Amino acid sequence: MAKSRSAFFCQECGYESPRWMGRCPGCGAWNTMVEEPVTRPDGPGPLAPDLGGGGEPVAIGDVAADDAERMETGMDELDRVLGGGIVPGSFVLVGGDPGIGKSTLLLQLAACVARRYGTVLYVSGEESARQIRLRADRIGTLEPRLLVLAETNLEAITRHAAQAAPRLLIVDSIQTVFRPDLPSAPGSVSQVRECAAHLLRVAKGQNIAVFVVGHVTKEGSLAGPRVLEHIVDTVLYFEGERHASFRVLRAVKNRFGSTNEIGIFEMRDSGLVPVGNASQLFLAERPLEVAGSVVLPAMEGTRPLLVEVQALVSASTFVTPRRTAEGIDLSRLQLIIAVLEKRVGLLLGNHDAYVKVAGGVRLAEPAIDLALAVALASSFRDQPPDPQTAVVGEVGLAGEVRAVSRIEPRIREAEKMGFTRMVLPKANLRSLSVKTALELIGVETVMEGLEAALRR
Known part of the structure; x- marks a missing residue:
């Protein structure tokens, strides 16, 4: 009892x-x-499925080491983030702001898997079956082997999953599902924890890939107990501005692949469209001959990505100048401003500084430092940089420019996009082995970097 x-x-x-x-x-x-x-x-309760296997300890050398057969979805950007496709029996949590496109992404995923591999069960606790059908008509995801179910009772979901034996089970969302034997309300900590634990047993015991949607708090973290992120195999965040057309899918935890990969999608009337050449997309509307605009060859996982770093420096009317950053950490902006004041002599203490990474991409790697410094100096001096020059490098507090990782893919991407010059750390230039037609300018200090990037 x-x-x-x-x-x-x-x-x-x-x-x-x-x-x-x-x-x-x-x-x-x-x-x-x-x-x-x-x-x-x-006891284990009526909902606990049989995991099989006997539960006997096995010598690690006797465990089969075959790579798990992945299900390629046909959505290249999603496959990249997942590490090559969906692993059968995996448990994936997808989080993101309301209205960002999580349900649309998973409905397209369900249609792709149903078309290629077999039955998919899409369970929604937030929409009726008719609403799902209307969205499927709009984005073209009507598949005969895609089953939809409007249900929140975990017992009913488990029963239908056992009957349908799907290759993929999608639950939208985990906060709406409840176990009837628990007296707490749906969405409470105990309900979310127990429902997620049971879905994990379903995934492992029946070898079904399970995707669940998780709501996020106003701070941007996943709502519910922290154990929810611990028990799943993969945690994906769907990011982007609601009023912009680009969306970024980022893995923050992945037991079957890298956590540094991102997938880029464009939201259209027909649904989410994977973006293959992201560099061309982000630079398509880049203004030329404008002060404060610099191109940075960034790295997101194994993918080189050319993005535009924009800066606007203007005289401040406030006692304390404003510092605003979008797409980078505000503390990084403040650090670069301090270096420019101390090591270069730019008097930015009475100027407002606004920085933005165009396209809604968030950058956290230190290789952005030199491009950020060039953009700030360019706007402050009202001197446009060379539009055919890309800039990359980490800046130290002494004003030195330090080497960055994976410089060769950055060079190849800049050359592919038609750039003719690149300003980079001299330490990277010494150990470079790639052959390129780019004019590579190695610098050791921020002052040298500004002179090279702003030279016309």
Whole structure:
């Protein structure tokens, strides 16, 4: 017989406490502890499937080491992020802001898998079957082997999954699903944790790939207990501005591939379209002969990507100048401004500085430093850089330009896109082995980098 009690759970991270506390010890959030009933079943419960295998320990050398056969979806950008396709039996969590296109992406994924491999079960707790049909008509994903189900009861979902035996199960979303034997409301910490744990057993026990949608908080992190991200195999974030046409799919956890890969999609009336040549797309509207615009050869995973870094420096009317950054960390902007003031002599202390990475891409690698410095100096001096020059390099606090990783793919991408010059760290130039028609200019300091990039 199940034993019932109550406990207090943090609605941000899922921390459990026998008593109420004003501040969560797990994540430090205030006033997030909510009392919820907890039911501890004596046995595995009626929902626990048979995982098979006997549960006997096996010598690691006797375990079959064959690579898992992946299901290629036909959506190249999604396959890239997943590490080459969907692994049968994997459990994938997809998060993103409301209206960003998560349901559209998964409906297109469901149609592709149904067309290539067999039955797919798409379960929605937020839309009716008619609403899903209307979206499928709009984006052209009507497939006879794509089954849709409007259901939130986990017992019913499990029963239908066992009957249909799909190759792929999609649940949209995990916050709407509930176990009827738990007294707490759908979306609560205990419901999300237990439902996710059961879907994990379904994925591993029946060798079904399971994709679930997770809501995000206003801070941009996945809602629900932190254990939700721990138990899944892969965590994908779907990012982008709601009013922009580009979307970025990023893996932050992946047990079957790299976590540095991104996939780029364009939102159209017919759905999400993978973008193959992202560099051409991001530079298509780049203004020429404009101060403050610099092209950076960035790396996202194994993919080189040319993006435009824009800066606008203007005299400030405030006591404290404004510093605004979109697409990069604000602290990186402040660091580069300090280096330009101290090492180059640019008096930016009474100027506002606004920086943006065009196209909605977020960059975190240090290789952006030199391009950011050139963009700021170009706008401050009102001196346009050479439009055929790409700039890359990490900047230290002493004003030195440090080497960056994977310089050869960056050079090849810039040459492919028609650039004629590249300013890069001299340390990279010494160890370079690739042959290129680009004029490579090695620099050791920020001052040298500005002179090379702004030279006409």
